Amino acid sequence: MYRVFILFTLIISIIQAGTLCFANQDDASLIVEKAFDYWRGVSSYAEFSMTIHRSDFERTMSMKGWTKGRSDALFFVEKPAKDAGNGSLKKGKDMWSYNPKINRAIKLPPSMMSQSWMGSDFSNDDLAKSDRILEDYDHRILEKRIVDEHTLYLIESIAREEAPVVWGKQILEVRDDNIMLKQQFYDEDMVLIKEMVAEDLVDFSGRLFPKSWTMRRVDEEDRYTRLEYQALDFDVDIEDRLFTLTSLKSKRR
Secondary structure, X not given: OHHHHHHHHHHHHHHHHHHHHHHHHHHHHHHHHHHHHHHHOOEEEEEEEEEEEEXXXXXXXXXXXXXXXXXXXXXXXXXXXXXXXXXXXXXXXXXXXXXXXXXXXXXXXXXXXXXXXXXXXXXXXXXXXXXXHHHOEEEEEXXXXXXXXXXXXXXXXXXXXXXXXXXXXXXXXXXXXXXXXXXXXXXXXXXXXXXXXXXXXXEEOOEEEEEEEEEEXXXXXXXXXXXXXXXXXXXXXXXXXXXXXXXXXXXXX
């Protein structure tokens, strides 16, 4: 009878552990989903600068960008003059890059989504705020702690088998108000390659949001790219026709 009781207790423990594991995964997925939706809003319009810093040079570009839903994005360079008009369009799972000097929009294959955007430390995926992390990764909470009167969640996102992604794992730090403070990117061997850190939370159109994001490779101390917002509006009225190749090539956006 005693052995039967022990076996029964063990079975219950396994079931409870499995239930807790699934609950943890569900909670983590919801936290990531809410953070991503908070980051993009239903739609958004942004004016921002991108500063690419290297040990031997630094350059800054002024840019504009729009997003709508979870997968549509358009952004392009305004200054300096030599880069003006360069832009990218993401529509669903497809993405195009436009160079005004050759007046040609090139559709990027999936393998190029992780490539650097104009020599920066941000990839095409990063800049377009791609929703791949929602579709191609499984999530679980690694840690939960209180920081500055907010609950901070440390979430591990592991790429699913056969998922067409370059990062084998990502680690996210998300506050209980859905603000993502840090995102780390690991390669297929689970080696940390780069990380993006949020800085200076300010109010943009009634929404608390990081004024700047810094993407930095961990193996090069004096190399980073910083996005700094000058204007950011959420849930603005944007027509679907903005996210077209015609709009990408047009100077009248």
